[in-house]
Amino acid sequence: MSSEEPPGSAGTRGLPLPFALDFYPLQAPEFTRIHPFFDNLRKGKLTTTNCTRCGAVHWQPRVVCPKCNSDSLEWIDLPKEGELFAFTEVRAGAPIGFEKDVPFVTALVRLKGTEILLTARIDGAKYEELKIGDRVRLKVIDLPDGRVWFRFTPASGTG
Numbered sequence: 001m002s003s004e005e006p007p008g009s010a011g012t013r014g015l016p017l018p019f020a021l022d023f024y025p026l027q028a029p030e031f032t033r034i035h036p037f038f039d040n041l042r043k044g045k046l047t048t049t050n051c052t053r054c055g056a057v058h059w060q061p062r063v064v065c066p067k068c069n070s071d072s073l074e075w076i077d078l079p080k081e082g083e084l085f086a087f088t089e090v091r092a093g094a095p096i097g098f099e100k101d102v103p104f105v106t107a108l109v110r111l112k113g114t115e116i117l118l119t120a121r122i123d124g125a126k127y128e129e130l131k132i133g134d135r136v137r138l139k140v141i142d143l144p145d146g147r148v149w150f151r152f153t154p155a156s157g158t159g
């Protein structure tokens with residue numbers, strides 16, 4: 001990367017932020033071996049890797065199993081629903097690019113029927129309206145540069 005590029009320039013990777021300050025991972029096959037995660041997310045599916053040798057289900061997706069070192073992994077679907085395990089509100093000091101979003105809620109979500117805890121922003125509710133255990137649903141976010149990411153929103157109804 002050229003040192004002559006001013007901060008915030010498009011840069012050689014075509015990203016709107018300097019690479020080191022870009023919150024979102026690079027998602028194309030030339031950048032990451034877990035690119036199927038992003039392809040699946042783009043289709044509305046939350047997925048991860050499962051080790052076909054020892055059966056471990058990973059979060060986040062891996063290319064090698066951290067339990068048995070096997071690289072014999074398969075992609076599996078994860079639930080799109082979960083519940084709030086913990087949450088907080090970001091009121092200041094948001095990452096670059098998120099300054100205009102404050103205040104926003106970020107949470108640990110336990111995926112339904114699993115032990116998987118993942119971090120995600122919660123859209124569609126104020127901090128004061130939420131409580132531990134609230135049900136939430138996956139929400140896929142399309143980023144302006146064609147990448148994709150996920151958040152959660154409160155799930156309505158009973159269950």
Ligand SMILES: [Zn+2]
Pocket residue numbers: 051052053054055056065066067068069070
């Ligand atoms: Zn394994």
